[in-house]
Amino acid sequence: MFSTRPVGRGASARKYDLLTALGTYALSQSKHDQRRALRLMTLITARYNWARDELAVGQREIAQLWSVDERTVKREMAMFRAKGWLVVKRQGARGRVTQYGLGIDTLLEDTSTTWGCVGPDFELRMGQGTAEPDVVPLPVRGVVAPPDVSSGAEWSLAQALLHAEDPGTYASWIAALTRAERAGGRLTLRAPSRFHAAYVQTHLAGRLLTACQDVDSEVSELRIVT
Structure with a gap:
């Protein structure tokens, strides 16, 4: 952005x-x-x-x-x-x-x-911009709970990886993203606002796609919608 x-x-x-x-x-x-x-x-x-x-x-x-x-x-x-x-x-x-x-x-x-x-x-x-600059997470109070992975869905598992890597960024930008749909290799996530979606797309899309591919190699594309 x-x-x-x-x-x-x-x-x-x-x-x-x-x-x-x-x-x-x-x-x-x-x-x-x-x-x-x-x-x-x-x-x-x-x-x-x-x-x-x-x-x-x-x-x-x-x-x-x-x-x-x-x-x-x-x-x-x-x-x-x-x-x-x-x-x-x-x-x-x-x-x-x-x-x-x-x-x-x-x-x-x-x-x-x-x-x-x-x-x-x-x-x-x-x-979208052309690069992924450093992301400064918003202040997080207290302990950030890890996501529920009981469903076994690729996004839940990817969230668990992202939470373990950086709880602050996870709490600020990733936790609010929900799984919208999966069509072949394309995974669609829903953000709570246009600004949130644009920010994640700009700063975190590559990181999110990598995490998704780490738990499901068939994921080839990630979309952020509102």
Whole structure:
């Protein structure tokens, strides 16, 4: 999936991909939501520091950029925070403006329904990427129980292997996946949300397929659906 910090090699393309995703999503919405997204896109394009993941602009300057009054700026910025599209990194104080970061994960989740409108290549690039970066598991409290393997199903056995290898990642991303169907060598798993499915497909698909093949050599393909 799209890097949470679009910097480094290929960064320019990833920045345009994010703006494309946001713009395409906006065009599928009402005129009010379209205008709101256009305001954010303009602000990102004009003032966002991608290298530092930072947006630090005063309300007066934003009002001028958007051709609105400062009251409108205050309302719209609050809306972006509420949606999770902007995240406060440092609260403003006397003589210092609020510093924001982009909520890229939320932006991707909210716009994923319209990626296909751009084209299958864009959807593949945004949803799968080209490599499996390191996965940082979410914090896990207490002991993570191993899966029930009494059914003998290939997915239950594979889950047991994955749990033994990395209980944290298992609890965060793998435990919620359920077996949907098996058709020949293709095993289909169901995720609780589109974002969850896209994340697993991007970061864990290879690891999951290997575990499945370790317990059932006839598994040749793994699909993640919602």
